[in-house]
Amino acid sequence: MLAARGALRRGRLPAAGVGVGSVRLRGPPRLPPHVVDLRSDTVTRPCAAMRRAMARAAVGDDDYGEDPTVNELQCLAAGILGMEETLFVPTATMANLIAVMCHCQRRGAQLLLGRDSHLHVYEHGGAAQVAGVHSQALPDLPDGTFDLELLELTIREAHGSRYHPRPELLCLENTHNSAGGRALPLAYLQQVRGLADRYGLRVHMDGARLMNAAVAQNVEPARITQHCDSVSLCFSKGLGAPAGAVLAGRREFIAEAWRMRKMLGGGMRQAGVLAAMARVGLEHMGVTLRRDHDNARRFAEGIQELSSPLCSVNLAAVETNIVMVNISGSCSSPAELCEHLQAVSEEELAETGHAVSVLLFPWSAHAVRAVWHRNVSAHDTELAKNKLEFVARKCREKLALGLRPTPPNAEGA
């Protein structure tokens, strides 16, 4: 599974006109298979408007505060997020780390966060390694929220106790990636804010996909962020830019964040070329994110209609651009299903008239993740759905013959 994950991560795509996986398309050279890449919303390529904006961007030395395009983006993002100021940073990981460093200025402070949150699992323990902060990880519920009673119990236990690290910061993730792109309910955010205020904690939101939440809930992003002291927003996910994120908060917080960014990586200089593309992403987001959510839902409905023993989906959990497909262990593993979907065969071409390679991410021992983004059209979604239906049918046929539906390269087909 790890090897397959590695290959998918590295994007080992089928080569044009040659074998796909180890499945060779025999006969005269054909068009390369059509690739639908649903591994992540980070795989997008900048659109023509972004490239134009990059070429035209007015730039200056951002370290002196003289890059007009960065300054404009920071102001625009602050307005959208309803925060006093924002700071442009290279990645959402850096935005989250800076937030932890600024909110927790005492070594050994306690940060409460989700056990499955990106900050806890995928950011290389920056909170501990760099910020010197102790993480208290709580279970994430299936909808990406915390059990508020457990959260309060955990805070109360440490609050005012000289035997525990001091709880200072609470981090939320919205949308919640591991929960399948769930948008945190507004009423829940209000309750979290109340709780944090009762115990004097700050609230940071990892809003790498915050705009997906705003579109799904049909609210202004500021309605969501009003419950937070700071929020990070990523431009290189659903918004489709090649790099960049902002950290947003109060003026003094952002002044401190600027110092931390300097310490972590120095000056951004003529970063306006990146900010220009991020701005195009912001301008287009209303249309692209809504379309991504609709396509994700259509795909999920297609899986539900299949009623396949191979895979299933909880439709109620599909709120934004992510679909977690649950895999039935008796048929295939997540990595094997990904291999089936990636491979292209003569049989597929003969039966469906298409050669489509669909890339998904083997997320856990029981699920694969599919993520929609601006480079996936409604037609691509239809092709991906048909491919899954084809793979499910082939697996069923094998099972009916008493055979295990091994991936194409294992068969040497």
Ligand SMILES: Cc1ncc(COP(=O)(O)O)c(C=O)c1O
């Ligand atoms: C929820 C969440 N937060 C933060 C990040 C980190 O983003 P970056 O790769 O820009 O550091 C990711 C990346 O996938 C993410 O999914």
